[in-house]
Amino acid sequence: MLLFGLDLDYVLxxxxxxxxxxxxxxxxxxxxxxxxxxxxxxxxxxxxVTSGMIEGxxxxxxxxxxxxxxxxxxxxxxxxxxxxxxxSVTAVALALIVQIHAHFGTIEVDELKELP
Amino acid sequence: xxxxxxxxxxSLLIATAVSVARARDLLAAVVxxxxxxxxxxxxxxxxxxxxxxxxxxxxxxxxxxxxFLITIARTTRxxxx
Amino acid sequence: xxxxxxxxxxxTIVLPMVGAVLTPAVAAxxxxxxxxxxxxxxxxxxxxxxxxxxxxxxTGPFSYDVxxxxxxxxxELRFDHFSAWVLPLLLxxxxxxxxxxRYLDHVMPDERRPAFYALLLLNAGGxxxxxxxxxxxxxxxxxxxxxxxxxALVAVGGRGLxxxxxxxxxxxxxxxxxxxxxxxxxxxxLTGSLNMADVAGRLADxxxxxxxxxxxxxxxxxxxxxxxxxxxxxxxxDAHAIAPSPVSAVLSGMxxxxxIIGMLxxxxxxxxxxxxxxxxxxxxxxxxxxxxxxxxxxxxxxxDDIKLMxxxxxxxxxxxxxxGLGLASPYAVIGASVHVFNHALIKATLFLAAGAIxxxxxxxxxxxxxxxxxRMPQTSAAMAVGAVSIVGLPPTAGFVCKWxxxxxxxxxxxxxxxxxxxxxxxxxxxxxxxxxxxFYFQEPVHDVVIEAxxxxxxxxxxxxxxxxxxxxxxxxxxxxxSFVEPAVLELLPFWGN
Amino acid sequence: xxxxxxxxxxxxxxxxxxxxxNLPPHDAPDAPIHTGVxxxxxxxGVEETGNKNLVTAVLLNYRGFDTFFEVVVxxxxxxxxxxxxxGSAADPGGAPAAAAKAANGSDIxxxxxxxxxVVRLMAPFMAMFALAMLFRGHVTPGGGFQAAAVFAAIFIxxxxxxxxxxxxELVPDDWRPWLQGAAPLAFALIAAIGWRLTxxxxxxxxxxxxxxxxxGLFLEVGIALGGGVILARLFVEMET
Numbered sequence: 001m002l003l004f005g006l007d008l009d010y011v012l013x014x015x016x017x018x019x020x021x022x023x024x025x026x027x028x029x030x031x032x033x034x035x036x037x038x039x040x041x042x043x044x045x046x047x048x049v050t051s052g053m054i055e056g057x058x059x060x061x062x063x064x065x066x067x068x069x070x071x072x073x074x075x076x077x078x079x080x081x082x083x084x085x086x087x088s089v090t091a092v093a094l095a096l097i098v099q100i101h102a103h104f105g106t107i108e109v110d111e112l113k114e115l116p
Numbered sequence: 117x118x119x120x121x122x123x124x125x126x127s128l129l130i131a132t133a134v135s136v137a138r139a140r141d142l143l144a145a146v147v148x149x150x151x152x153x154x155x156x157x158x159x160x161x162x163x164x165x166x167x168x169x170x171x172x173x174x175x176x177x178x179x180x181x182x183x184f185l186i187t188i189a190r191t192t193r194x195x196x197x
Numbered sequence: 198x199x200x201x202x203x204x205x206x207x208x209t210i211v212l213p214m215v216g217a218v219l220t221p222a223v224a225a226x227x228x229x230x231x232x233x234x235x236x237x238x239x240x241x242x243x244x245x246x247x248x249x250x251x252x253x254x255x256t257g258p259f260s261y262d263v264x265x266x267x268x269x270x271x272x273e274l275r276f277d278h279f280s281a282w283v284l285p286l287l288l289x290x291x292x293x294x295x296x297x298x299r300y301l302d303h304v305m306p307d308e309r310r311p312a313f314y315a316l317l318l319l320n321a322g323g324x325x326x327x328x329x330x331x332x333x334x335x336x337x338x339x340x341x342x343x344x345x346x347x348x349a350l351v352a353v354g355g356r357g358l359x360x361x362x363x364x365x366x367x368x369x370x371x372x373x374x375x376x377x378x379x380x381x382x383x384x385x386x387l388t389g390s391l392n393m394a395d396v397a398g399r400l401a402d403x404x405x406x407x408x409x410x411x412x413x414x415x416x417x418x419x420x421x422x423x424x425x426x427x428x429x430x431x432x433x434x435d436a437h438a439i440a441p442s443p444v445s446a447v448l449s450g451m452x453x454x455x456x457i458i459g460m461l462x463x464x465x466x467x468x469x470x471x472x473x474x475x476x477x478x479x480x481x482x483x484x485x486x487x488x489x490x491x492x493x494x495x496x497x498x499x500x501d502d503i504k505l506m507x508x509x510x511x512x513x514x515x516x517x518x519x520x521g522l523g524l525a526s527p528y529a530v531i532g533a534s535v536h537v538f539n540h541a542l543i544k545a546t547l548f549l550a551a552g553a554i555x556x557x558x559x560x561x562x563x564x565x566x567x568x569x570x571x572r573m574p575q576t577s578a579a580m581a582v583g584a585v586s587i588v589g590l591p592p593t594a595g596f597v598c599k600w601x602x603x604x605x606x607x608x609x610x611x612x613x614x615x616x617x618x619x620x621x622x623x624x625x626x627x628x629x630x631x632x633x634x635x636f637y638f639q640e641p642v643h644d645v646v647i648e649a650x651x652x653x654x655x656x657x658x659x660x661x662x663x664x665x666x667x668x669x670x671x672x673x674x675x676x677x678x679s680f681v682e683p684a685v686l687e688l689l690p691f692w693g694n
Numbered sequence: 695x696x697x698x699x700x701x702x703x704x705x706x707x708x709x710x711x712x713x714x715x716n717l718p719p720h721d722a723p724d725a726p727i728h729t730g731v732x733x734x735x736x737x738x739g740v741e742e743t744g745n746k747n748l749v750t751a752v753l754l755n756y757r758g759f760d761t762f763f764e765v766v767v768x769x770x771x772x773x774x775x776x777x778x779x780x781g782s783a784a785d786p787g788g789a790p791a792a793a794a795k796a797a798n799g800s801d802i803x804x805x806x807x808x809x810x811x812v813v814r815l816m817a818p819f820m821a822m823f824a825l826a827m828l829f830r831g832h833v834t835p836g837g838g839f840q841a842a843a844v845f846a847a848i849f850i851x852x853x854x855x856x857x858x859x860x861x862x863e864l865v866p867d868d869w870r871p872w873l874q875g876a877a878p879l880a881f882a883l884i885a886a887i888g889w890r891l892t893x894x895x896x897x898x899x900x901x902x903x904x905x906x907x908x909x910g911l912f913l914e915v916g917i918a919l920g921g922g923v924i925l926a927r928l929f930v931e932m933e934t
Contacts, residue, residue, distance in 0.1 A: 389730015
């Protein structure tokens with residue numbers, strides 16, 4: 001979709017990325033930070049999927065019922081890998097957050113910084 | 117038609133992303149985040165990427181949300197102001 | 198196409214990974230077996246890597262088409278002079294792993310050891326893959342293997358502060374990886390290819406433009422974060438100081454270097470395409486490098502904790518490497534490329550020696566450790582060799598690189614930065630003199646120090662081997678220099694300025 | 695609103711916007727992304743790999759090396775969680791508070807009998823769905839990863855109903871290390887077989903579709919099994 005000559009799909013991705021980044025840098029709660037990171041990740045995936053689209057294209061599955069042009073399969077494969085990587089990073093981060101809470105009793109960065 | 121679908125979905129994406137940032141209740145934030153992922157899934161399905169959509173629905177919206185919920189259960193539900 | 202040792206290229210990456218996956222099965226009954234197993238796997242991997250380096254020395258750079266797909270349709274592995282870094286990297290791992298056998302006694306119970314060694318092996322395998330891959334997306338995947346295992350390795354030593362340091366590292370590292378993925382996607386949208394050599398060719402057709410510039414900048418920022426350069430260094434000191442000592446040696450010596458190697462890879466593509474005006478960028482690198490040198494050294498002076506001091510000194514040394522790259526003159530770049538390795542060696546010596554002292558006494562600040570040299574003479578001597586080496590005094594490994602980088606500064610007509618370098622060395626000298634003074638010339642204040650003993654041989658031997666290497670490479674410093682020279686001279690004409 | 699964070703976000707946003715709006719339009723058929731290496735995959739992918747789903751073809755055949763290390767990344771996540779300090783007092787890194795909590799008994803919220811019944815009723819059907827995705831992945835959307843996630847979902851749902859420890863018992867201790875590593879091990883094995891058959895690491899015999907299909911299926915099963923077990927184990931580790 002074009003608006004004022006700008007590619008709106010791409011710009012939207014940057015907006016989502018920035019919402020995530022803002023959460024990551026400005027929120028004090030570690031879980032909120034992690035949610036922000038996930039929002040950013042999904043935004044980048046959306047960017048990659050969007051870059052592989054083609055006007056009036058079908059999914060790149062060459063069976064009866066689909067016809068050329070097809071969307072590019074490579075960005076989709078990249079995103080699949082990316083999603084799996086993202087969930088791995090999230091799992092490790094959550095395990096760390098649980099540890100921090102068990103030890104300090106808080107997951108607010110503001111309070112963690114004041115501890116000795 | 118397609119433009120209308122796009123416009124609705126894209127505004128929903130922004131709305132959910134901002135709500136995740138604004139929610140003080142972490143449980144609500146996680147549930148809205150899963151809604152954000154599911155919206156993304158629809159967009160991708162619409163854009164000719166069913167494989168990615170299925171993976172995101174199962175892994176991004178499903179597994180990630182469950183892991184977040186477990187963490188909230190073991191830590192805290194409220195974000196301090 | 199694939200002849201001789203080239204066949205071993207994919208297996209060198211896969212071997213540590215599969216070794217890591219098998220660690221829990223191997224050590225299911227006896228968790229302590231994990232350490233020996235990891236060591237064995239790394240030994241075999243180093244044997245393969247020496248074969249690769251031998252092949253490189255005899256026939257020059259070679260590549261391997263994974264799956265037999267012709268380029269650019271499959272994934273290409275490429276072994277060139279910069280990839281040769283995998284051999285010293287693996288050899289350092291071979292020395293560090295035996296050190297951790299006993300060191301872990303105070304750090305973790307037996308049942309967690311298989312997972313720890315699995316992480317170390319994954320880290321090693323990821324770095325090998327990172328150094329040899331010729332494909333941008335593959336580079337991202339290996340970055341993630343290295344980063345994820347590094348985050349975890351920081352946190353294995355304890356709950357609380359360790360977990361918090363690891364989480365900070367994770368957040369910053371994940372953003373940097375995301376930027377890298379974004380840059381990769383952007384290059385793919387611009388060229389329709391992921392193979393590095395192919396992207397370079399297609400970029401030349403695309404020409405310059407804002408999108409190309411942003412992709413380059415995203416890569417540059419991402420790798421700067423990974424190396425912990427001046428404006429984005431904040432994650433490093435805590436993470437490296439709080440990790441168990443063998444892990445600190447791996448992180449500080451090797452993991453931060455993937456940013457440098459990655460930078461060189463991206464250079465190779467963008468320079469070959471010749472689409473960007475890089476003079477301003479090089480100048481930025483020079484400035485940030487110089488600031489990193491002085492700032493890292495300055496903060497190190499005020500640290501009482503020896504590991505924190507060593508961590509800040511890493512920032513300073515990364516500054517040297519980045520300064521060398523930014524100067525873009527033959528001497529400076531050769532010196533910087535070799536310092537990638539020499540700093541790893543010296544930092545491993547220092548962190549392992551510090552680890553041995555911490556393991557024997559349970560103390561980690563300079564004021565507590567006064568007079569330790571009387572009870573642990575060999576470890577302290579190793580520490581002294583490392584200190585002299587990192588300051589860059591003549592008979593040691595650190596001297597050659599810093600000398601080359603300084604020569605490069607004068608050669609490229611940027612003499613003031615040569616002085617920044619000397620100035621930084623002066624700071625570094627101050628804090629290591631402080632350390633040696635405390636160790637050798639002050640009276641012990643702690644009973645633990647008065648009664649301390651040398652570490653067991655499995656810990657002492659690695660430290661002594663590394664310290665000896667620091668001296669040997671000081672004398673034979675010309676060998677690695679002449680090894681990277683052809684690669685650097687091939688790359689330099691495109692460096693711009 | 696914190697002004698410094700906002701400034702930082704704007705500083706990042708500006709170059710990104712400049713970068714993305716200057717890319718070639720993403721819908722156009724003549725964009726580089728549609729004229730680059732993808733052309734060959736679309737033209738000859740089915741014939742060379744036997745996969746009608748080209749995303750699967752790229753994942754398993756053309757760029758199988760990426761997928762190999764993608765499954766290594768999930769394994770890394772598991773190793774990371776296992777390497778972290780536990781709640782026991784014997785563990786030098788462990789905190790006493792957590793040990794007390796563990797001694798206190800399980801803190802599982804009681805589940806309503808209706809939910810419990812529905813979950814147990816649904817589990818076999820979900821498993822069938824996962825198997826369908828797994829074995830039809832080369833012609834329809836879906837494949838090993840999606841199946842893995844559904845398998846893990848079954849585990850997690852059962853875990854919420856029956857308690858994580860009982861679900862963990864579903865996997866015998868002796869098998870656990872092998873099942874956790876199933877995905878990377880399957881890749882290593884196929885890589886070796888491909889090396890033997892075609893002379894290239896992770897090579898697939900392009901002229902023998904039966905062999906290709908068997909190797910692809912083996913990989914998918916490995917991914918589904920290994921990925922599912924790892925995701926479920928992550929859940930169990932975090933719950934206990």
